[in-house]
Amino acid sequence: MNKAEIKRFESLYERHLQKLALQGKSAKTIDAYGRAVRRLVSYFDCCPDKLSVQELEEYFAKLVKGYSWSTVKLDRLGLMFFWKHVLETDWQWLNIVKAPVVKTIPDILTREEIGRIIHGCRELRYRVFLFTTYSMGLRLEEALSLQIGDIDTGHMKVHIRRGKGHKDRLVPLPSRTLEALRLLWREHQHPKLLFPNYRGSIETIRQATNHMNNGGAQQAMKAVVTSCGIKKKSRSTASATVSQPTYSNPA
Numbered sequence: 643m644n645k646a647e648i649k650r651f652e653s654l655y656e657r658h659l660q661k662l663a664l665q666g667k668s669a670k671t672i673d674a675y676g677r678a679v680r681r682l683v684s685y686f687d688c689c690p691d692k693l694s695v696q697e698l699e700e701y702f703a704k705l706v707k708g709y710s711w712s713t714v715k716l717d718r719l720g721l722m723f724f725w726k727h728v729l730e731t732d733w734q735w736l737n738i739v740k741a742p743v744v745k746t747i748p749d750i751l752t753r754e755e756i757g758r759i760i761h762g763c764r765e766l767r768y769r770v771f772l773f774t775t776y777s778m779g780l781r782l783e784e785a786l787s788l789q790i791g792d793i794d795t796g797h798m799k800v801h802i803r804r805g806k807g808h809k810d811r812l813v814p815l816p817s818r819t820l821e822a823l824r825l826l827w828r829e830h831q832h833p834k835l836l837f838p839n840y841r842g843s844i845e846t847i848r849q850a851t852n853h854m855n856n857g858g859a860q861q862a863m864k865a866v867v868t869s870c871g872i873k874k875k876s877r878s879t880a881s882a883t884v885s886q887p888t889y890s891n892p893a
Contacts, residue, residue, distance in 0.1 A: 643687055650691075654689070655680075657728050658679060658727075662675055675719065675720035675724070676720070678717035678718075678724075681717065682717075682721065690721075702714070751872070755872055759863070759866055762866040763862065763866050766825070766826055767826060767830075767854065768859065769822075770826040771854065772862075777816050777818070778813050778814070778816070779813070784802050785837070786854055787803070788837065789834055790834060790835075793820070794815070798814065798817070830844065832848050835850065835853050837853050838850040838852075838853060838854065839854055839855060
């Protein structure tokens, strides 16, 4: 792209991000939709408003070969938003891309398998995190984002904020889960977060502004599942029926 095209694209891209934010899209959605536009521009090295339907069809044909359908669908949605709300032009050309409908049934972990996974974690923070996730049936991000103020010990409830669909909900708090969370908190004593980012000294952890890394939590779970010899594909949500480990000894 020449300087004029680069300037035009940067203006359109900023408008794209602004429109996404104004519609209340989550940070993950904004990132994914922004990446879809950047990937397209990088492929053609030109401002996207100059692309023909034939060129876009060619682009998606190659995208399907090199990426998963989940990525293709995200890019389709991102570009649909860009064409409709930023370029304010016809976006029906995106009907050329139609992902196959695949219905899968997730593997269900047994009570015994969940117990093995939780007890297989060597680090207390991961053991408590997994136990909290499974015992309350939370999604990964919901569990990681828990704060001290979300715990209502009087009613034994947990306030899950901005869950799926940006909706809040109250979830029953098992007594063993509360015991586990208290044990972990006594270790780090963060003034706000229940699962702070573990980096550096204990004082650094107490001053952390972000929760534990999503990728780290996922990798820890995959590692312990592998070490336990479990072949099923676990998910970030689970049934609340789990074995009840004892947390009197943090070792």
